Amino acid sequence: xxxxxxxxxxxxxxxxxxxxxxxxxxxxxxxxxxxxxxxxxxxxxxxxxxxxxxxxxxxxxxxxxxxxxxxxxxxxxxxxxxxxxxxxxxxxxxxxxxxxxxxxxxxxxxxxxxxxxxxxxxxxxxxxxxxxxxxxxxxxxxxxxxxxxxxxxxxxxxxxxxxxxxxxxxxxxxxxxxxxxxxxxxxxxxxxxxxxxxxxxxxxxxxxxxxxxxxxxxxxxxxxxxxxxxxxxxxxxxxxxxxxxxxxxxxxxxxxxxxxxxxxxxxxxxxxxxxxxxxxxxxxxxxxxxxxxxxxxxxxxxxxx
Amino acid sequence: xxxxxxxxxxxxxxxxxxxxxxxxxxxxxxxxxxxxxxxxxxxxxxxxxxxxxxxxxxxxxxxxxxxxxxxxxxxxxxxxxxxxxxxxxxxxxxxxxxxxxxxxxxxxxxxxxxxxxxxxxxxxxxxxxxxxxxxxxxxxx
Numbered sequence: 104x105x106x107x108x109x110x111x112x113x114x115x116x117x118x119x120x121x122x123x124x125x126x127x128x129x130x131x132x133x134x135x136x137x138x139x140x141x142x143x144x145x146x147x148x149x150x151x152x153x154x155x156x157x158x159x160x161x162x163x164x165x166x167x168x169x170x171x172x173x174x175x176x177x178x179x180x181x182x183x184x185x186x187x188x189x190x191x192x193x194x195x196x197x198x199x200x201x202x203x204x205x206x207x208x209x210x211x212x213x214x215x216x217x218x219x220x221x222x223x224x225x226x227x228x229x230x231x232x233x234x235x236x237x238x239x240x241x242x243x244x245x246x247x248x249x250x251x252x253x254x255x256x257x258x259x260x261x262x263x264x265x266x267x268x269x270x271x272x273x274x275x276x277x278x279x280x281x282x283x284x285x286x287x288x289x290x291x292x293x294x295x296x297x298x299x300x301x302x303x304x305x306x307x308x309x310x311x312x313x314x315x316x317x318x319x320x321x322x323x324x325x326x327x328x329x330x331x332x333x334x335x336x337x338x339x340x341x342x343x344x345x346x347x348x349x350x351x352x353x354x355x356x357x358x359x360x361x362x363x364x365x366x367x368x369x370x371x372x373x374x375x376x377x378x379x380x381x382x383x384x385x386x387x388x389x390x391x392x393x394x395x396x397x398x399x400x401x402x403x404x405x406x407x408x
Numbered sequence: 409x410x411x412x413x414x415x416x417x418x419x420x421x422x423x424x425x426x427x428x429x430x431x432x433x434x435x436x437x438x439x440x441x442x443x444x445x446x447x448x449x450x451x452x453x454x455x456x457x458x459x460x461x462x463x464x465x466x467x468x469x470x471x472x473x474x475x476x477x478x479x480x481x482x483x484x485x486x487x488x489x490x491x492x493x494x495x496x497x498x499x500x501x502x503x504x505x506x507x508x509x510x511x512x513x514x515x516x517x518x519x520x521x522x523x524x525x526x527x528x529x530x531x532x533x534x535x536x537x538x539x540x541x542x543x544x545x546x547x548x549x
Contacts (some may be wrong), residue, residue: 229498229515233454236452237453241497310494357500
């Protein structure tokens with residue numbers, strides 16, 4: 104019987120692992136299909152406190168993980184497929200095992216949102232991508248669009264200027280959610296152009312992307328733009344599908360927690376990180392939530408005796 | 409799985425799959441196996457989940473030879489130059505061969521469901537019944 108199973112291995116899950124391990128709870132972390140979560144896609148992280156120089160997302164996660172391992176946190180390369188409650192025990196199905204646990208921390212994070220147009224799927228991997236650092240090199244001397252107005256979109260656009268001859272940022276609103284420093288950097292890049300407010304209505308091409316139809320949502324005017332690639336950075340949706348029968352979620356799938364805590368609607372189940380964060384979506388916030396979840400678990404198990 | 413990602417920074421394709429590192433190895437696997445799946449990529453977030461899925465499926469689909477290949481080695485030119493991959497612009501390139509002929513090729517990340525659907529259709533279902541449901545679970549208490 105486990106004291107606590109932690110689903111997810113981004114900053115929230117790994118911080119929960121560190122704290123529950125230090126509390127002597129011998130946590131088991133189910134890492135999920137992409138260990139490290141969204142952070143491993145980040146080329147450079149420069150806003151995590153304590154790091155005066157930029158650090159890659161993958162290295163930062165490795166440090167989280169090693170720190171948790173130092174205190175004997177255990178890891179399995181599995182994703183949660185189902186959770187059932189039997190009396191006060193949770194049966195977590197993952198891979199070919201069902202793991203019995205007294206408590207569960209959900210830290211499964213969020214997955215990248217896709218463009219809601221049918222041709223996006225057709226061209227995924229053939230010009231449409233969700234990972235600039237993975238696929239950017241395919242677009243050497245080509246023209247690309249980056250869709251989105253947040254930090255990821257700005258960072259992707261700047262990164263892609265290493266390869267592409269022109270990068271056009273397409274965003275549906277005439278204001279950006281990205282931090283001012285990211286916007287400033289983007290505006291300084293001579294290869295970057297802006298198409299705002301614009302919505303991608305259609306992706307054009309036969310075997311691969313050759314262009315897109317953009318629409319101005321204010322005037323409904325449409326026009327074609329030539330491009331070879333489209334990088335999508337329009338936010339993330341919480342990965343909570345397998346927990347929807349277990350805990351209450353809102354209309355967007357975010358897990359609802361009691362104010363000021365990580366307690367969900369199901370006693371013994373706690374949620375931290377981007378599965379419950381509609382607003383901030385930062386590694387440091389996720390880590391803070393992970394700490395809270397660990398302490399909440401500790402109190403819960405103490406009360407249970 | 410984390411060891412795959414992290415070690416992969418310096419040591420490409422540190423997976424538990426058999427790697428194809430030379431043209432001879434590519435030729436050999438295609439000559440000696442009727443059903444072959446080759447996943448050609450790097451150690452990034454789009455590729456790693458696919459390697460993980462192949463590691464899971466390798467023990468289930470015993471009639472298929474699963475291999476991976478570093479996208480940046482010379483031997484990968486074979487995959488890169490396939491006509492079926494000519495429009496690909498997302499890693500990994502995953503190619504399914506039947507009797508050394510390409511039957512399907514996919515670009516970028518694929519889910520377990522997408523992969524097993526192709527395997528079942530092109531190479532036949534596994535003799536084991538629990539690929540999708542994992543219904544025979546061991547309960548750890």
